[in-house]
Amino acid sequence: MIPVSGFDGARVAVLGLGRSGLSSARALRAGGADVICWDDSPLARAAAEAEDFALADLGRDGALDGVARLIVSPGIPHLYPAPNRVVAAAYVAGVPVDNDIGLFFRSFATAGWAAFDQPPRVIAVTGSNGKSTTSALIHHILCESGRDAQLAGNIGRGVLDIDPPRDGGAVVLELSSYQTELARALTPDIAVFTNLSADHLDRHAGLGGYFAAKRRLFAEGGPDRAVIGVDEAEGRFLANQLSEAPADDRVIRVSSGAKLTGPGWQVFARKGFLAEYRKGRQAGSIDLRPIRGLPGAHNHQNACAAYAACRAMGLAPRVIEGAMHSFPGLPHRSQIVAEAGGVAFVNDSKATNVDSALKALLAFDRVRWICGGLEKEGGLAALKPGLANVLKAYVIGREAEGFALQLDGVEAEVCTTMERAVARAHEEAQAGETVLLAPAAASFDQYDNFEQRGDDFAARVRAAIGSGQ
Template sequence: MIPVTGYAGAQVAVLGLGRSGLATARALQAGGATPVCWDDGAEGRARAEAEGFALRELSRPEAFEGIACLVVSPGIPHLYPAPNRAIAAAWEAGIPVDNDIGLFFASFGSRTWDKFEQPPRVIAVTGSNGKSTTAALIHHILEHDGRPSQLAGNIGRGVLDIDPPRDGEIVVLELSSYQTELARALTPDIAVFTNLTPDHLDRHAGLGGYFAAKRRLFAEGAPDRMVIGVDEPEGRFLANQMGQGPGDNRVIRVSSAGKLQGPGWHVFARKGFLSEFRKAKQVGAIDLRDIRGLPGAHNHQNACAAYAATRTLGLSPKTVEAAFRTFDGLPHRSQIVAEANGVTVVNDSKATNADSAAQALRAFKRIRWIAGGLGKDGGIESLKDDLGGVVKAYLIGHSARDFALHLGGVPHEISETMAQAVARALAEAEPGDTVLLAPAAASFDQYPDFEKRGEDFMAEVRARLSDRPNSA
């Protein structure tokens, strides 16, 4: 646990009592503060009461009498599409609003570090797609090299729930736009921006607000090193803003769209080969084509970002490559779950929008595509140029018939359920085919989250395959 500093003897309100909210309450208490908790759900309040935390309904300004700060869980909207009532009440009462990420960065350092030979550092990863894989890959590389490391944030443990850092330890954080937007303190040593595609637009009132939330990690924190994906205009804008000139090696530009040129520090993937250039000279290279845990151009972009981040820590290209080859990937993200009779089965349940589904569709050939769920704005209309490798689509869930309207001449059937889609796809698959779950939709019509959807997919696959699958 990271005890929260700066509030000893004070009352601090905590709104939202899920994983991060309860971890925040415990960390505040460990730092000498008195948490005052609330959740609109009875289940959350019961969890807090079971741990002995005081409850107080926070929807009125007078509820904040004696409160020093309000700490908000990331899923609670504080501005768009409308502020939560408790947040609006805190504003009216003049109470500062923060989140666990802000408390973490304000409290991470301690006097025990004076005894360390190397102070602990933080690598923070944000972006639209690939940030979970990139953060996990950085953590894996560090562990593979024997370096102390912890993984937290939007993946792994809550930031305030991690262990106190050891000498020279690297804490790797995955941070969503919900987390970076509100945090009052953002001071990573190394910041990583993977890419930007439209998502969470209602929460940020459009793409500009969404990008602004991501940008805060760099503009507010002034990290020592910045790894920035430049395959979209926003990334190129960010890299330009953060750099002080062509030779500024604090900014490392990464790309999976083509070769990067110029005098700066570049890491890019082209035709399956990762290359590192400094001062227009190649200093490192890795053949990514046969690395099982990193299939497709989108994972090559993740590999470039993780490579660049760990190179700033002094790891050699050979060390990074060796770690790449032992990386199994993350569950529900281009996860190879079975290989039988020449057919590969891939679980990419995390592909909850058209952009992330496009990356999966580009990564494989001869695809039997399971898609559908609760479609987002635009559905799959933008995927029309990415369907060339689809042999047949099996459509499930609420948006199945809407998706069917945008498939053009691609053979398809309305399967409705995961069980039916898996059964039909496996029955019809031929050697060389890939059965791919990449829904391009949210899961909430049939499942509580994308993890449960992916788990159901894997269970259906395993129930129908006679050969034992290779789990990834």
């Protein structure tokens, strides 16, 4: 645990008692704070009571009197589409609002670091797509190289649940826009921006607000090194804002598909090959094609970002390459769950939006595509470049017929259920083809979350292969 500093004897309120909320409450108490908690869910309140935390309805008049700080869980809106009633009351009362990420950055460094030969470092990763894989890959590479590393944030452990770092240790954080937007302290040593595509627009009042939330990690934090994906205009803007000159190597530009030139520091992938250039000269290269845990151009972008972050940590190119070959990939993200009869079955349930589903389709040839679910705003037109790889679509979800009608030029079978979709795809697939779950939609019409959907796909695949149906 990282005890929270700066609130010894102070009264601090915690709103939302999920993983991050309870973690914040424990870390605040460990740092000497007088903690009061609230969640609208009776089950969540019971969990806090079981740990002897005091409960108080923070929305009642006077509940925030004497409170030094309100700590808010990521899922609770603090501005758009409208502030939560407790957050709104804190604004009126002048109570500062923060989250667990802000508490982490204000408490991570301690006086004990003076005895370390090398101070611990924090690598923070944000962006729309690929940040989980990028974070996990950085962590994997650091561990394989012998570094003491921990993975936390949106992946791994809660940020305040990690162990106090040892001499020369590293913490890799995956941070969402919900977390970066509200945190009052953001001071990573290395910050990574993967890419930007439309998502969570209601929470941020549009794409500009969404990008602004991501940008805070760099503008507020002032990292020593910034790794910036420049395949979108927002990334190019951000890299330009952080650079003082063309040769400024505090910014490492990253691309998947475009050759980057100039006197600065660049890492890019083209046709499956990663290349690193610094001061106009090539400094490293990796053939990414045989790395099974990183299939497709979107994962090559993740590989470039992770490579750049690890190079900024001082690792050699050959060390990074060796670690990449042993990276198993993440569940529900281009995860090969089975192979039978020359057919690969790939679980990309995390492809909950059109952009991530398109990248999954482009990663494989001859695809039998399982798609559908709770459709997001914007329609499916942006999928068109990837539809040429689709042999047939097997559509699931309560609105499967409407989803199928939007897949122009693609043979589509309305299956509704995962069981039916997997059975039909398995029955029709031939050697050399890929059965791919990349829904391009949320899971909530049939599942609690994308993980449950991916697990169902994997279970149905195993059943189909085992029965030989």
